Amino acid sequence: MLRKILKWTGGIIGVLVAIILIFYFTMYILVNNKKSKPYNVEVRMIDIPSDSASVADGAHIYATKGCADCHGDNLAGKIFIDDAALGMLPAANLTFGKGGRPASYSDREWLLAMRHGLKSDGKPLLIMPSYEFYKMSDHDLANLIAYLKSVPAVDHELPEPKLGPLGVVLSGLDKLPLIPAEKIDHRYKPTQAVQRAPTAEYGQYLSMSCTGCHTPALKGGPNPVPGGVYARDITSTANVGKWSLNEFVTVLRTGKTPDGRELQNEDMPWKMTANYTDEELQALYLYLQTL
Ligand code: HEC
Ligand code: HEC
Known part of the structure; x- marks a missing residue:
């Protein structure tokens, strides 16, 4: 009886190991193919200044x-x-x-x-x-x-x-x-220039930098770094909707929230957003209030 059980468990473990190996091998091939796949894109040249x-x-x-x-x-x-x-x-x-x-x-x-x-x-x-x-x-x-x-x-x-x-x-x-x-949409044609002003339109343009973590809709989502802190909802239906412009600016410049939390720069990169101008932060704020 015992020998039979041992034989069975041994067999099951063997099958499991084989499945895991096949799964891993498939992933490995898939990723390697993606890594070495050449793309054929048309690069639109623009003039690079030097002043x-x-x-x-x-x-x-x-x-x-x-x-x-x-x-x-x-x-x-x-x-x-x-x-x-x-x-x-x-x-x-x-x-x-x-x-x-x-x-x-x-x-x-x-x-x-x-x-x-x-x-x-x-x-x-x-x-x-x-x-x-x-x-x-x-x-x-x-x-x-x-x-x-x-x-x-x-x-x-x-x-x-x-x-x-x-x-x-x-x-x-x-x-x-x-x-x-x-x-990437490789055929996307960006505009020539975006008007810099404290407007929701400019804020939408700037919010590109937030979408990688907060998701394109800015409704929050799992951190792109495995094991990282959940990237919160930053639309008006969440905290940002309750904060004044000044409170919002303080969060993005110091990591300190009105409700007494301290955001870690490793989670929410506020040392980066601290470099934004007043105008840029106001534009972001105005845009987030529209969502
Ligand atoms: C999350 C990390 C990360 C951020 C943020 C990032 N990069 Fe990179 N970048 C990389 C990595 C990794 C590579 C190398 C990729 C490779 O060799 O396959 C790279 C490569 C590059 C290259 C290409 C170099 C080459 O080999 O041709 C350029 C140019 C570049 N980055 C510019 C920038 C600029 C400008 C910014 C900000 C607007 C930026 N990167 C933000 C991680 C990052
Ligand atoms: C590298 C990822 C990353 C980027 C880029 C990023 N964030 Fe965050 N952000 C986070 C994470 C993760 C949290 C949650 C931190 C926590 O809960 O402690 C957060 C929290 C916040 C909060 C506080 C929300 C709350 O309710 O407490 C605000 C506001 C915020 N982010 C705004 C922005 C804006 C605006 C941008 C773009 C300019 C941006 N973030 C870019 C990861 C990021």
Whole structure:
């Protein structure tokens, strides 16, 4: 009897192990195919300025779009996820130093990365959230690229990205935004310039930076980083609807909420939103009140 039970459990465990291996192998192949699939897109060229006012404006955009969280304040790149299960994900060195952009890196390549989430060879960038940036107006993106091209070169070599077993499975199941190119409308034509004013329209444009975590409808959703804090509803039906403009500004500049909570920068990146101008925060507030 006992021998029979042992034989049965052994068999069941064997079958389970086989199922898990087949599942993992399928995910692995799927993710590898997605990673190496080349895209054929048409890159619409725009003029990149180099005057100091445009570069200064680009620096402000860099500081308000969260680029520094992954690429660092000096743009030299860093390993922003290093986890045995998830994997090791470095964000590129964006300067022209060693380990960064080659001297031949052209405006077309900057646009390919920012508007399409693709590398020079047409293969997808990993994790780089271009789906939050590709709708940026020509004017704003041109200034941002002007800034990227202007920063001092830093020598910093980074390892190749590597997915761990959990990273493979989550990417295969689309629970990790591994391939930004998949979430981009490659034929979208951004406007030339968006009027900067304390209006809901401008706030809607700025709220692109919030959608990656708070979801496109800004109604909240699970954190895109596995295991992260739930990204709350930030529409008028939630707390934001009860807060005054001043209270809203305080939350986005200090992380301190009117009801006495302290948001952690690792959960809600308020050190990034602290860089927004009064006008930008007012525009965001006005837009969120319409939702
Ligand atoms: C969540 C982290 C994250 C954020 C935020 C982020 N990036 Fe990236 N970025 C990456 C990663 C990771 C890569 C490298 C991807 C690869 O090599 O497959 C990358 C690559 C790039 C590249 C392409 C480099 C190349 O190899 O061609 C550019 C350009 C770039 N980022 C610019 C920016 C700018 C500008 C911002 C802000 C507007 C930004 N990134 C925000 C993670 C991020
Ligand atoms: C990297 C992810 C991420 C991004 C980007 C992000 N948020 Fe958040 N945000 C969160 C998370 C997670 C919370 C919940 C934190 C908590 O509950 O402690 C949060 C909380 C908030 C809150 C407080 C809500 C409440 O009821 O307490 C506001 C307001 C807010 N975010 C606004 C914004 C705005 C506006 C933007 C865009 C400019 C933005 N967030 C971008 C992740 C993000």
